[in-house]
Each structure stands twice: as C-alpha cells, then as structure tokens.
Amino acid sequence: MGRAENARVPDKDISLKAINYANHSDWDSIPSGPYPEQVVAETNEDLELLCSALREAGVEVVRPTPLNTASKHGNGHWEANGYYTYCPRDSVLSFGHHLIESPMPLRARQGETECFRSLFLRAMQSGANWVSAPRPLLLDECYDVSDVQPDKLTLRESEPCFDAANILKCGRDLFYLISNSGNKLGAQWLQNFLGSEFRVHTLEGIYSYMHLDSTISLLRPGLVLLNPARISKDTVPAPLDTWEPIWCPEPVDIGYYGSYCHSSTWIGMNLLMVNPNLAIVEKNQLPLIRLLEKHRIDVIALPTRHSRTLGGGFHCVTLDLLREGNPESYFS
Numbered sequence: 001m002g003r004a005e006n007a008r009v010p011d012k013d014i015s016l017k018a019i020n021y022a023n024h025s026d027w028d029s030i031p032s033g034p035y036p037e038q039v040v041a042e043t044n045e046d047l048e049l050l051c052s053a054l055r056e057a058g059v060e061v062v063r064p065t066p067l068n069t070a071s072k073h074g075n076g077h078w079e080a081n082g083y084y085t086y087c088p089r090d091s092v093l094s095f096g097h098h099l100i101e102s103p104m105p106l107r108a109r110q111g112e113t114e115c116f117r118s119l120f121l122r123a124m125q126s127g128a129n130w131v132s133a134p135r136p137l138l139l140d141e142c143y144d145v146s147d148v149q150p151d152k153l154t155l156r157e158s159e160p161c162f163d164a165a166n167i168l169k170c171g172r173d174l175f176y177l178i179s180n181s182g183n184k185l186g187a188q189w190l191q192n193f194l195g196s197e198f199r200v201h202t203l204e205g206i207y208s209y210m211h212l213d214s215t216i217s218l219l220r221p222g223l224v225l226l227n228p229a230r231i232s233k234d235t236v237p238a239p240l241d242t243w244e245p246i247w248c249p250e251p252v253d254i255g256y257y258g259s260y261c262h263s264s265t266w267i268g269m270n271l272l273m274v275n276p277n278l279a280i281v282e283k284n285q286l287p288l289i290r291l292l293e294k295h296r297i298d299v300i301a302l303p304t305r306h307s308r309t310l311g312g313g314f315h316c317v318t319l320d321l322l323r324e325g326n327p328e329s330y331f332s
C-alpha cells in the first residue's frame with residue numbers, strides 16, 4: 001500500500017502536460033512543488049485505516065520506502081524531479097509470479113520503483129520474476145501536445161509506454177486501455193512478454209486520459225461495474241460483454257484541495273475488491289454502496305479525503321503482490 005510522504009506535483013515539462021494535464025485548459029494555474037502538509041497528513045491517516053481494514057480481512061500489508069521527490073533524475077536527454085509513492089498500482093504490474101516495473105510515460109515517475117527495492121529483493125529471493133519493461137527514453141517527440149483535444153491522444157507510438165493502472169487483470173485475460181498513459185506498443189510488449197497463454201485485450205476510444213480503474217471495476221467473475229459516462233451498452237468491450245454489468249450511479253463529489261485536482265469524480269468508483277464478496281468503497285458513495293449490497297457484495301466504507309487531490313482511490317493506492325490460486329479462464 002502506497003504512502004503520501006513527500007508527494008509533490010513535479011516541475012512542469014512536456015510529459016506532465018501530455019500525461020497528467022491533457023484535459024486541463026489552464027496550464028498556468030497548475031501548482032508545482034510539495035503537496036500541502038494537511039493533504040499528506042490526512043491521507044496518511046486514511047491509509048492507516050485502509051491498512052487496518054485489510055489486516056482485519058486477513059491480508060498481509062507491506063509498504064514502500066518514501067522517496068526524496070525533490071531530487072532530480074534524468075537520462076542525459078532531460079531532467080525531472082519525483083512525484084510520489086502513493087499509487088503502487090501505476091508503477092508495477094504484479095501478474096502471477098511476475099513483478100513488472102512499468103515503462104511509465106511521465107518523466108517524473110522514472111525511478112519511482114526504487115521505493116519497492118527491498119520488498120522486491122525479498123520477493124525475488126522467494127521466487128518472484130522481478131523484471132523491468134524496457135526503460136523508455138521519453139524524448140520530446142514521444143508527446144504530441146500541439147493541438148490537445150479530448151479524442152486525440154497525446155502519447156505517441158515512439159516506444160512501449162504504460163502505467164500499470166491502464167491494465168486490469170482478469171485471470172488469463174488482461175484489459176489494456178490505450179490512452180495518454182498507455183500506448184499500443186506497450187500492449188504489444190506486454191503480450192509478447194506474457195506469451196500466448198495470456199490475452200491482452202486493447203480497449204480503444206473509451207477514455208483518453210489516465211488509467212482504466214475509474215472506468216471499469218471487476219467485481220467478481222461474471223459481474224462488472226462500468227462507468228456509464230464512458231461506456232454504453234453497445235460499447236462494452238469484448239469479452240466482458242458476456243458478464244452482467246452494473247452501471248455505476250453518478251458519483252458523489254468529495255471535492256479537492258485548492259487547485260490540486262488530479263481526477264474526475266469517477267474516482268468514486270475506484271473501489272478495492274478484497275474477495276468476491278467484499279469491497280472497500282469511499283464512504284460518501286452511498287448510491288454505489290447500496291447497489292453493491294443489492295448484488296450481495298458487503299462493503300467496508302472508508303474515507304479517502306484526498307483521492308481527487310492526489311489522483312488515487314482504493315484500487316490505485318494498493319497493489320496485490322501475492323495471491324492464492326492459479327490463473328483462471330473466465331471467458332470460454
């Protein structure tokens with residue numbers, strides 16, 4: 001589970017504009033530098049509650065080491081400072097015995113996986129296949145910010161790039177969103193890496209911005225939560241169209257701190273399934289909670305006061321590292 005210490009909005013560069021702010025018209029009003037102390041402290045309180053809930057549900061929780069996000073890194077072509085360690089879901093794809101460090105398209109997030117170093121070293125010693133996808137160069141030509149429009153992607157097909165949160169794992173099938181935070185070359189790299197035993201389904205034209213987990217939430221085999229602002233009955237991606245859909249009710253807007261807005265209100269559907277009958281959901285999302293309960297899913301309702309401010313709900317701030325069982329085939 002992530003941590004909020006040292007979270008900062010990186011200095012402005014072309015990658016930040018293309019990846020995090022392609023849907024913001026007022027680039028000049030975007031803050032940079034450390035997140036306000038109140039945001040960090042309250043977020044860490046909320047994360048502690050999430051830790052306790054998971055531990056009570058029998059989950060062993062481990063945490064990354066905070067990074068010095070003020071220090072600069074680079075690759076000879078550019079320099080950037082760091083971002084945060086709040087969303088492990090973005091920087092690593094844990095899949096079976098693989099721990100895959102993702103080729104993230106934001107310059108500020110290169111090197112973020114340093115926060116997992118000692119955890120992954122131990123995991124590797126216990127048999128995990130710890131790898132890094134090819135490190136992207138992230139040259140200026142990777143990004144197209146010349147004429148930013150909702151349906152025009154800002155991430156070019158120069159080299160494989162993705163945040164792991166563009167992916168949802170579903171047994172032997174993976175859903176991969178093509179968007180500003182994941183390109184087709186990234187999907188190709190992942191398919192080649194995993195091999196023909198697994199199927200990477202690319203989703204196109206659904207949502208151009210960051211990540212898949214405020215658009216689709218896999219609840220349990222056969223049941224999926226969908227965002228009706230981004231997907232309609234006719235555009236449910238195959239093979240998920242064989243599952244029963246729950247259309248997410250309009251989320252309750254919990255607001256954000258100052259001008260630190262890093263996600264839409266749909267972060268409210270960014271829930272965490274602990275098991276097929278238990279979800280952890282943001283406590284203000286009462287219409288969603290009632291709907292889940294109708295489908296026999298118990299809900300633990302917890303706060304994430306700054307999920308819009310930091311751009312991460314319960315699914316984003318967690319990463320399942322080790323689970324029991326083997327990969328299933330949920331689609332025949």
Ligand code: NVA
Pocket residue numbers: 209210211212213214262263264265266267270311312313316
């Ligand atoms: N970028 C998404 C949130 C991803 C967890 C949104 O704003 O809806």
